[in-house]
Amino acid sequence: MKNSPEVLPEQGRPVATMSGHWLLAKLGKRVLRPGGRELTRRMLEAADIAGSDVVELAPGLGHTAHEIVQRGPRSYRGVDTDPNAVAQVNAKLGLDGAVVHADAAATGFAADSADVVFGEAMLTMHGDRAKHVMMAEAFRVLRPGGRYVIHELGLTPDGLPDDTKRDIQRALATSIKVNARPLTNAEWRALLQSAGFEVREETRFAPMRLLQPARIIADEGLGGALRFARNVLRMPDERGRVFEMRKTFSAHREALTAVGIVAVKPAAPAER
Numbered sequence: 502m503k504n505s506p507e508v509l510p511e512q513g514r515p516v517a518t519m520s521g522h523w524l525l526a527k528l529g530k531r532v533l534r535p536g537g538r539e540l541t542r543r544m545l546e547a548a549d550i551a552g553s554d555v556v557e558l559a560p561g562l563g564h565t566a567h568e569i570v571q572r573g574p575r576s577y578r579g580v581d582t583d584p585n586a587v588a589q590v591n592a593k594l595g596l597d598g599a600v601v602h603a604d605a606a607a608t609g610f611a612a613d614s615a616d617v618v619f620g621e622a623m624l625t626m627h628g629d630r631a632k633h634v635m636m637a638e639a640f641r642v643l644r645p646g647g648r649y650v651i652h653e654l655g656l657t658p659d660g661l662p663d664d665t666k667r668d669i670q671r672a673l674a675t676s677i678k679v680n681a682r683p684l685t686n687a688e689w690r691a692l693l694q695s696a697g698f699e700v701r702e703e704t705r706f707a708p709m710r711l712l713q714p715a716r717i718i719a720d721e722g723l724g725g726a727l728r729f730a731r732n733v734l735r736m737p738d739e740r741g742r743v744f745e746m747r748k749t750f751s752a753h754r755e756a757l758t759a760v761g762i763v764a765v766k767p768a769a770p771a772e773r
């Protein structure tokens with residue numbers, strides 16, 4: 502990975518309104534997904550990257566992109582709606598232009614051109630209609646038999662009452678300043694199926710512990726965790742936001758979970 506100066510997204514925005522993930526990035530956090538590096542690792546294994554044409558939706562700061570490239574895909578491409586993120590991943594990977602500034606809902610990539618579409622902590626940021634459109638786009642870009650692998654925020658159990666779901670969504674929107682809409686496992690799977698996918702494998706789960714000390718050390722390493730803690734201590738406005746997010750995650754820890762799902766674009770039926 503190349504060492505490039507980081508130009509993080511949203512740094513001109515007031516701390517009070519920054520999206521939670523970019524606020525954490527400003528403080529030095531690099532892993533911005535609910536199930537951490539461990540669930541990413543499990544999903545990369547399941548994706549079967551080596552020798553595949555891979556598209557990543559929303560690579561963000563490019564840490565998973567780096568892991569994908571290390572696994573020896575035949576090709577790597579990505580899209581992100583944040584121009585700073587796009588510039589940063591391209592510089593970091595040294596793959597000029599591999600990541601383009603585009604929406605996951607309309608990537609501009611050719612139909613049937615990928616074996617794997619990989620996306621983490623992105624669908625959750627959108628409502629159900631938008632999620633469906635992005636899933637349909639992943640379906641279009643994949644070849645028959647291709648794998649769409651997601652790592653997102655989930656709710657548990659499947660029968661969670663609707664008013665509890667609404668309370669959690671409101672609390673997340675207030676604290677992370679993103680209209681996060683996590684779904685239950687059954688809802689994620691049903692949405693993937695409604696976009697044409699088959700979901701043959703069990704969902705992989707991981708606890709949602711993004712801001713718990715043990716997880717921060719596991720994700721960032723001891724040095725990264727110390728740098729994050731130091732930044733939190735010396736930046737009072739940012740610290741207030743982090744504590745608020747942590748309080749929300751803790752208050753709803755029984756219901757919040759990370760989910761990893763592998764969906765498959767069915768092979769075209771054989772011609773008679």
Ligand SMILES: C[S@@+](CC[C@H](N)C(=O)[O-])C[C@H]1O[C@@H](n2cnc3c(N)ncnc32)[C@H](O)[C@@H]1O
Pocket residue numbers: 522531532533534558559560561562563564565580581582583586603604605606620621622623626
């Ligand atoms: C929480 S970050 C996750 C980044 C990265 N996947 C990770 O796990 O570290 C969300 C990312 O999604 C991107 N994003 C949000 N909506 C998008 C969309 N409609 N199309 C493409 N990227 C999007 C953001 O710019 C940001 O980089």
